[in-house]
Amino acid sequence: MTGMLYVIGLGPGDAALITPEASAALTRCTDVFGYFPYVARVPDHAGLTRHASDNREELARARAALDCAASGGRVAVVSGGDPGVFAMASAVFEAVESGPVEWRALDIHVLPGISAMLAAAARIGAPLGHDFAVVSLSDNLKPWTVVLNRLRAAASAGFALALYNPISRARPWQFGAALTALLEVLPPETPVIFASAVTRPDERIEILTLANAAAAPERADMRTLVIIGTAETRRIKRGEGLRDWVYAPRATGALPA
Ligand code: SAH
Numbered sequence: 001m002t003g004m005l006y007v008i009g010l011g012p013g014d015a016a017l018i019t020p021e022a023s024a025a026l027t028r029c030t031d032v033f034g035y036f037p038y039v040a041r042v043p044d045h046a047g048l049t050r051h052a053s054d055n056r057e058e059l060a061r062a063r064a065a066l067d068c069a070a071s072g073g074r075v076a077v078v079s080g081g082d083p084g085v086f087a088m089a090s091a092v093f094e095a096v097e098s099g100p101v102e103w104r105a106l107d108i109h110v111l112p113g114i115s116a117m118l119a120a121a122a123r124i125g126a127p128l129g130h131d132f133a134v135v136s137l138s139d140n141l142k143p144w145t146v147v148l149n150r151l152r153a154a155a156s157a158g159f160a161l162a163l164y165n166p167i168s169r170a171r172p173w174q175f176g177a178a179l180t181a182l183l184e185v186l187p188p189e190t191p192v193i194f195a196s197a198v199t200r201p202d203e204r205i206e207i208l209t210l211a212n213a214a215a216a217p218e219r220a221d222m223r224t225l226v227i228i229g230t231a232e233t234r235r236i237k238r239g240e241g242l243r244d245w246v247y248a249p250r251a252t253g254a255l256p257a
Helices: 020-027 036-040 058-070 088-098 101-105 116-124 144-156 174-183 210-215
Strands: 004-009 031-035 049-053 074-079 107-111 132-136 160-164 191-196 204-209 224-228 234-236 245-247
Touching: 004 020, 004 058, 004 088, 020 074, 020 107, 031 036, 031 058, 036 049, 036 074, 049 058, 058 074, 058 088, 058 101, 074 088, 088 101, 088 107, 116 160, 116 191, 116 204, 116 224, 132 144, 144 160, 144 174, 160 174, 174 210, 191 210, 204 210
Parallel strands: 004 074, 004 107, 031 049, 031 074, 132 160
Antiparallel strands: 160 224, 191 204, 191 224, 234 245
């Protein structure tokens, strides 16, 4: 008998932002696989076995989960945010493609979640309200020159940017280098948002200019989602004690009437 595999997004952190569909699937699972902080966010129920593993073991984790489903388990693989955004869904399908042919017949469902960029953008207004590009700054799986080329190309073409994985202990200088490269193609006053731990108790959100951000990249950490505006991004000043709104206007080349 074969089981089921759900690839589930847990949202950015607040339990209220897990979808009802994801919650219902989790209550039916016998086994949950994932990076240990995400596995810890899954509510307990009788008969649930947790298989927590380290960050860099995505393919091995995906294979273990598929193996478990192939032998009859009702399996969840969990990611933060959305499972299809720099997360486990790609690893699962890589494992399916390179694995035993029986895995192709498995019943696999990817259940979407609220990605960090959407939660961060919602906090600040609508900075991703029109064309935007999404880039992970991690150069673990792609060369750094590819990252820089994609950033320059997207910013030059007028896309706002949502940047995941800006900085980590193993990648201390790349984010600063990325911001310096963007200063070559964007005005220094372009709005930049550092949104950290969004929807968690220690959430911190800062609105900077690109020039300020390039001078202080260490203000971001591995729990920060970075949004870079365009030359057209608007910032509405609200006065003392109130966070400004940042939004993408609906039309190119137009200021609000
Ligand atoms: N699948 C996830 C992204 C995983 S990559 C999603 O869709 O959100 C991990 C990166 O996501 C982090 O380095 C950070 O850039 C971002 N991130 C995840 N949760 C976040 C949160 N609550 N607040 C801000 N950034 C977050």
